[in-house]
Amino acid sequence: xxxxxxxxxxxxxxxxxxxxxxxxxxxxxxxxxxxxxxxxxxxxxxxxxxxxxxxxxxxxxxxxxxxxxxxxxxxxxxxxxxxxxxxxxxxxxxxxxxxxxxxxxxxxxxxxxxxxxxxxxxxxxxxxxxxxxxxxxxxxxxxxxxxxxxxxxxxxxxxxxxxxxxxxxxxxxxxxxxxxxxxxxxxxxxxxxxxxxxxxxxxxxxxxxxxxxxxxxxxxxxxxxxxxxxxxxxxxxxxxxxxxxxxxxxxxxxxxxxxxxxxxxxxxxxxxxxxxxxxxxxxxxxxxxxxxxxxxxxxxxxxxxxxxxxxxxxxxxxxxxxxxxxxxxxxxxxxxxxxxxxxxxxxxxxxxxxxxxxxxxxxxxxxxxxxxxxxxxxxxxxxxxxxxxxxxxxxxxxxxxxxxxxxxxxxxxxxxxxxxxxxxxxxxxxxxxxx
Numbered sequence: 001x002x003x004x005x006x007x008x009x010x011x012x013x014x015x016x017x018x019x020x021x022x023x024x025x026x027x028x029x030x031x032x033x034x035x036x037x038x039x040x041x042x043x044x045x046x047x048x049x050x051x052x053x054x055x056x057x058x059x060x061x062x063x064x065x066x067x068x069x070x071x072x073x074x075x076x077x078x079x080x081x082x083x084x085x086x087x088x089x090x091x092x093x094x095x096x097x098x099x100x101x102x103x104x105x106x107x108x109x110x111x112x113x114x115x116x117x118x119x120x121x122x123x124x125x126x127x128x129x130x131x132x133x134x135x136x137x138x139x140x141x142x143x144x145x146x147x148x149x150x151x152x153x154x155x156x157x158x159x160x161x162x163x164x165x166x167x168x169x170x171x172x173x174x175x176x177x178x179x180x181x182x183x184x185x186x187x188x189x190x191x192x193x194x195x196x197x198x199x200x201x202x203x204x205x206x207x208x209x210x211x212x213x214x215x216x217x218x219x220x221x222x223x224x225x226x227x228x229x230x231x232x233x234x235x236x237x238x239x240x241x242x243x244x245x246x247x248x249x250x251x252x253x254x255x256x257x258x259x260x261x262x263x264x265x266x267x268x269x270x271x272x273x274x275x276x277x278x279x280x281x282x283x284x285x286x287x288x289x290x291x292x293x294x295x296x297x298x299x300x301x302x303x304x305x306x307x308x309x310x311x312x313x314x315x316x317x318x319x320x321x322x323x324x325x326x327x328x329x330x331x332x333x334x335x336x337x338x339x340x341x342x343x344x345x346x347x348x349x350x351x352x353x354x355x356x357x358x359x360x361x362x363x364x365x366x367x368x369x370x371x372x373x374x375x376x377x378x379x380x381x382x383x384x385x386x387x388x389x390x391x392x393x394x395x396x397x398x399x400x401x402x403x404x405x406x407x408x409x410x411x412x413x414x415x416x417x418x419x420x421x422x423x424x425x426x427x428x429x430x431x432x433x434x435x
Contacts, residue, residue: 071314
């Protein structure tokens with residue numbers, strides 16, 4: 001058994017609905033054995049119960065659960081930094097031409113390595129990943145994902161219209177290739193499969209029926225797609241599916257909206273759609289940096305929370321600006337301050353969105369997301385560089401919420417010293433004095 005000693009923060013409860021959702025220990029002890037959490041409490045209480053455990057003193061730093069990204073695009077690593085686009089222009093001029101390059105398995109392998117290096121170096125331990133349109137690229141992706149040690153849910157992206165011809169496949173080919181990938185990778189180690197139509201605009205009724213068939217065949221599969229990101233997209237969905245009452249109804253018709261579903265964006269949802277998302281226990285991955293960068297709008301968080309919708313954070317790389325979920329939490333805070341129905345998010349709520357809420361959305365809440373006894377030891381050890389702005393701000397932080405606020409505001413990849421999944425070190429800064 002090992003005890004990690006540091007300031008510790010986690011949200012075993014929901015700070016949106018519970019006054020004690022955030023749990024913090026200024027001098028905490030996290031006892032780990034066989035990759036599982038044995039105890040999380042005040043250090044002296046933990047060591048009193050486990051006096052023979054080895055202790056690693058990490059004071060001066062901060063331990064939080066592994067961060068969870070619920071919407072990020074694997075093929076878009078090298079188009080980060082494209083500013084001045086709308087969604088449609090971004091897709092046509094930046095994203096889709098780059099995604100077409102992943103037909104080359106060697107190129108896909110290079111992108112996969114860059115992708116996972118970026119995820120883990122920013123403290124992400126679990127992710128719902130929008131995959132590639134090419135089955136060979138997804139074979140490479142899942143292979144590298146397994147090597148990374150992270151918890152990854154992803155799948156072949158399915159489209160049969162509207163996109164570049166090389167990014168399309170027939171519904172029959174989509175079913176056949178998806179089935180082979182599911183058989184080979186789903187449930188193997190920390191890998192899970194998500195049925196992934198790109199969005200309704202590029203998926204015919206036959207393709208969406210194929211998605212529904214895959215989900216019906218295996219109740220452990222997940223589902224993810226885009227919805228209600230901007231006005232032009234919604235207008236086009238209404239034109240393509242004239243009998244659907246709204247955008248959500250397009251997916252509902254084929255049995256694609258339920259507890260296994262993570263829908264990205266939902267910026268321009270109607271009240272009826274939000275109510276039905278809640279009723280069906282689906283999750284919304286909000287991506288505030290991407291929504292701002294593409295001019296899509298401000299996510300209506302208050303309307304979703306009031307309706308009981310589970311909301312999470314996604315970086316949406318590459319329309320988003322960074323792989324850091326902490327930074328995405330800050331962007332969520334900033335945009336909600338100026339939203340039409342504003343919300344002033346607390347640091348505890350931000351931590352919940354970045355960890356526990358994502359675990360619930362991915363069906364991993366019994367495995368990860370907090371430090372309750374029996375959970376896997378998925379964690380991030382944060383320690384700012386000496387002499388920097390964050391180190392200075394933390395000297396003035398006198399309570400848990402101020403410390404968390406400073407971490408969300410200023411902590412980037414430079415502060416991520418060590419990352420573990422199920423107790424295994426999957427990332428450690430080179431030459432870190434905490435080794």
